[in-house]
Amino acid sequence: MSVEQPLWRAxxxxRVLAVLYSAxxxxxxxEEYSAPVPGAVFLAVLACWTFATLRNVASADRCTLPxxxxxxxxxxxxxxxxxVADGNDQVGPTLPSIWVAGPVLAFALKGGWRWAAGASVLVGAANIIERGTITRTTFHNVLLVCVASIAIGYVIEVARASERTLARALQIEAATRERERLARDIHDSVLQVLAMVQRRGTALGGEAAELGRMAGEQEVALRALVSSGVAPRPGPGSGTPGAADTWGDPPGSGAGGGRSSEREPGPGADTGPEQDAGSAVDAGADDGAGPCDVRALLSSYAGSRVTFAEPGAPVLLPAQAAGELAAAVGAALDNVRKHAGGGPDGRAQAWILLEDEPDAVIVTVxxxxxxxxxxxxAAAEAEGRMGVSLSIRGRLRDLGGTAELVSVPGxxxxxxMRVPKHDD
Known part of the structure; x- marks a missing residue:
């Protein structure tokens, strides 16, 4: 709703109250008028004009310059x-009385303080001509109308500028959210495929190595695009910059990042090793608005190196929120598998804990x-590796939740990950 619209209604x-007051x-x-007939005719015309033009002062678009x-x-x-009507100056107020402030205020609402100043000066000059001299009362009334109209005109200009700024900010926010959503999808799919092609091509050699090199270059360019043009810097000893995933080239522990095409399926999963983390989400969530049991989505991540602990009762969230939460968990597990060494074979063990609180669903990886x-x-984000900021924190932020990461060396x-419950 426009900030100025209530002022037009006011x-x-x-105008209605002012014309009734004048009448x-x-x-x-x-009986005090020396020639009341001209005054009566004028006020009749003024009343008809006022009620006939109420629609013209309903908004700035309808309030035209003519x-x-x-x-x-x-x-x-x-x-x-x-x-002419009050030849003996017995009444005091002019025939339109306080009604004349209405046109001045209309000028202020339509064109701002400059239009208001011009209109108030015109009305002030007419009052001085009517009195024949500048009296204290005349000067007081003229000054009051002038100050009030200019102040209102200035407020309108500020309100309009604020509305334009707010509208622009909302557009930028909407565009930023959409870009982050697209960047998450790109990070969770295209970038991971390009990284895999680069690694496999380098390992195979020959023509495949050239294909891998080209895939690595496209990965770097795409990372720069989704991270607002921040060009990734090559890691130490990395032949192709950007070839490593979310947390960068140095090996680190992982719960946070993008999806991987090498996820280990859980027991009973009817998928091959190339299933990505989004498959579990697609298996248990759809685009419907009904509630979805988060346990069903997260249980597919359980495996020989992933332990899943869940409540005994269903943990319900809207399907879209449950799917996004499961995708964030999958992104965290992907980084564990890709960047965290821990066992005898250099692979880490992961644990998923699902908690159902009265006001939120909490998943800890x-x-x-x-x-x-x-x-x-921070360095990885600056290099264009947006896994933690987009695939995890971005998803939770869009759901109104939070993602807190704690890492202790060794x-x-x-x-x-906390997702609030929104009661219908």
Whole structure:
């Protein structure tokens, strides 16, 4: 709703009350007028004009410049006609009385303080001509109308500028959220495939190595694009910059990042080793608005190296929120598998804990890897590796939740993801 729209409605009320007041003053002092007929005719015309043009002062679009000129001309004409009706100066107020402030305020609402200043000066000059001299009362009334109209005009200009700024900010926020969503999808699919092609091509050699090199270059360019043009810097000893995933080239513990195409399926999973983390989400969540049991989505991640602990009762969230939460958990597990060494074979063990609280659903992903070096996450984000910021924190932020990451060198990494429950 426009900030100025209530002011237009207030102006409609003011004009109606003002014309009724002017008519009341005239009727009350009728016998004191030396020539009441011209005054009565003018007030009849003024009343008809006021009620007939209420629609014109309903908004800035309807309040056109020709209407404003006619409106203020009618007010000035009433001021200059007052000496004819009140030749003995017995009544005091002019025929339009306080109604004449309405056109000035309309100028202020339509064009800002500059239009208001011009209209108030015109009305002030008409009052001085009607009185024939500048008296204290005349000067006070003119100054009051002038200050009030200019102040309102200035407030309108500020309100309009604020509305434009707010609208632009909302557009930027919407565009940023959409870009982050697209960047998450790209990170969780295209970038991972390109990284896999680069690694496999390098390992196979020959023509495949050239294909891998080209895939690595495209990965670098795409990472720069989704991270607002921040070009990734090559890691130490890395032949192709950007070839390593989310946490960068140095090995670190993982609960946080993008999906992998090498996820180990859980017991009973009817998928091959190339199933990515999004498959579990697709298996248990759809685009419907009904509730979804988060346990069903997360249980597919359980395996020989992933332990899943869940409540005995269903943990329900809207399908879209449950799917995004499961995708964030999959991203965390992918980084555990890719970056956290811990067991005898250099692979870490991970644990998933699902908790159902009265106001939120909490999922904790912990691993026994070596932990993340201090400052590594910030450096990875600067290099265009947006796994933690987009695939995990971005998803939780869009759901109104949070993702807290704690890493202790030598003791592994823990990510706590909290999604609030929204009661219908």
């Amino acid at each position: 102006l409609i009320g003011y 009341g003053v005239f009727v009350w002092s009728y 209407f404003l000129v006619t409106d203020i001309a009618l007010g000035v004409a009433g001021i200059l006609l007052s000496p 912990r691993d026994d890897g070596p932990g993340i070096p201090a400052g590594r996450l 003791q592994g990494t823990e990510v706590e």
